Amino acid sequence: MSRSGVERMDGVDAGFLYMETPSQHMHTLKIAVLAPNTDLTFDSFQSGVLARLSRLPPLRRKAVKVPFQLNHPVWVTQQRVDPARHFFHHVVGGSGSMADLERLIGEIASSPLDRSVPLWELHLCEGLADGGAAIVGKMHHALADGMAANALLGNVTDVAGSEAFLPREARAATPAAADETPDGPTLVRSALVDAILQIALIPALLWRTLTGLRSMLRYRRAERPDVPRPVLDAPRTSFNGALTPRRDFATVTLPLADIKAARTAHPGATLNDVVLAVVGGALRTWLDERGEHPSASLMAGVPTATDPAGAVPRLHGNRVSNLFTSLATDVDDPHERLRAISRVTVHSKEIQRQLGPQMLTEWTQFTPPAPFSAFMRLYSRLRAASWHAAPFNVIVSNVPGPREPAHIGEAELTDLFSVGPILEGIGLNVTVWSYVDRMNFSLLTCPDLIDDLAPLTAHFRPALDALLSPATTDR
Structure with a gap:
């Protein structure tokens, strides 16, 4: 309009x-x-x-x-x-x-x-x-x-x-007009x-989609990457089930310098790889304590920004896609776990690039509002997420925050946390926002799936320490 x-x-x-x-x-x-x-x-x-x-x-x-x-x-x-x-x-x-x-x-x-x-x-x-x-x-x-x-x-x-x-002018934005x-x-x-204008876009989108799929399949055949597939490769866990309205929240703060040191100690790994390895290590130990350790690795859905490099910052809207990666929870050694995650994320990013990072966003433009909304309400009412394997196990998001201390008016901002939603079948979200010299991990769950987040958050610092400790073998 x-x-x-x-x-x-x-x-x-x-x-x-x-x-x-x-x-x-x-x-x-x-x-x-x-x-x-x-x-x-x-x-x-x-x-x-x-x-x-x-x-x-x-x-x-x-x-x-x-x-x-x-x-x-x-x-x-x-x-x-x-x-x-x-x-x-x-x-x-x-x-x-x-x-x-x-x-x-x-x-x-x-x-x-x-x-x-x-x-x-x-x-x-x-x-x-x-x-x-x-x-x-x-x-x-x-x-x-x-x-x-x-x-x-x-x-x-x-x-x-x-x-x-x-x-920056602080002017009132509440005029009297109706x-x-x-x-x-x-x-x-x-x-x-x-809608008519949107329909005209479909032929070009179909062509880009087919081209991207062919390119992605060629890459998979040539490289044989060990990138997990949604639904097919996600193991079942107790926190992958149907939601109730209740939510629990918890936080863990880790020094940014230690996260960077772990990255430096593992050439080729990115800061986000280290974040994934910390989450994977904590989940592995926590699941072991619960007597619930899936033989296959847990799978993470990682939201990724699709804004072009150097783009003017946005104040609204979503420019985001998802890549899927292993948390290597089936790997015993923490250093090898990080290396495994790093290998998979490299391939996952390339698969996303071959498909086109905007492809999913472009297709959502044609989502039929009434049928999709009705389906989601029925799916939720029937608790159908408990009937099948989750598309993936956990959401892990990492967004860079302010690098300098901030104030709101005269009040100093001493810490900053953020977390996104959980989804039917995916009952844990771990969102990381950095602030000045620390990385703050925020967890959101449904207490009917995870009754207490404290035992899980207790394992984040040890998982990072394991990455900072000397490797036991020279690989």
Whole structure:
């Protein structure tokens, strides 16, 4: 649609709306832990964010369905937002420990966002033991992926030496003019016009898809890479099952210098390979303790950004694909485990390149809204994810965060965490965001699949230590 303030949602963004069910919530979480600051109150926090809405255009966008779901929804920019629908105040409770905050974050994550307003919430959580506070941002994945959320964070925080991606003036973005949502006939007319234009793109997309598939198959025949295949190669585990609405959250912080040292000690490995090896090592030990060690390696789905190099930072939308890799949990030696992961990820990236990283995104443009949404609701209601093997076992995402200390107003940001959603059949998400000199691993699960994350998080530091220790054999 070409109307000012109204934009057709891309298929990949709309897909996150269609996937949502009462038990599969498609929001992401961003958590900023703040040092004690006597000037920070709920009112000052709320007014400060509202003053910056001009730099945060996605936070004024509401998703509006097309009548009869003839096409993807449209984003309608709201002239004003109702603070009561977006800002919430909590006291952490207990002793104000990090575990108490994690428990509260799990409760915040356990309910879906209200679709009658722009798809975000901000929760100020006071009462930490040191007198500090935390801000929990809850944003629908349809609004932004990790890269866009990182850019949005830059427009909320103040980081020395960095510039915001929109003008820095803190002007009010709440004029008195009424919102203008297109009427039904207008939405139907534009949906049909856009659908006809989309159909015209199919022949070229089919050709690119066939070309990519041929190229990928040639590569597989020539190289015979040991890249796991979704559904076919993922072993069954207790945390790969049907979800309930409940969520648990936990964090682990590791020094960035140690992650880099492990990479340096293993030539050819990337920082992300080390992250995968730490996750794989922790899961292997944890599964052993539970008497549940699959003979085949666990398989990770790794979201990867498809923005071209040097692209202007985005503030909204999803430009992401997935690659699938082994966590080498069937390998005993931690050093060989990292080498195995590194070998597989090289091939997995090349397979993705041969297929075309945008291919999946382009095909999602043709997702039929009504049938897909109905299928997901039925699938979730029947708990069908428990009937078959998961497409893969765990989501592992790694997004680079700020390298310099940041502030929100006068409050210093002492830590930063982020986590994406879990999916039916894939009951564990591990999202890594770096902040200054540390890498923060955030875990989200359903407590009906994993009843306590603490025994798992306890193995992350030992898994990294194993990669830093001398190899027992010269390979």
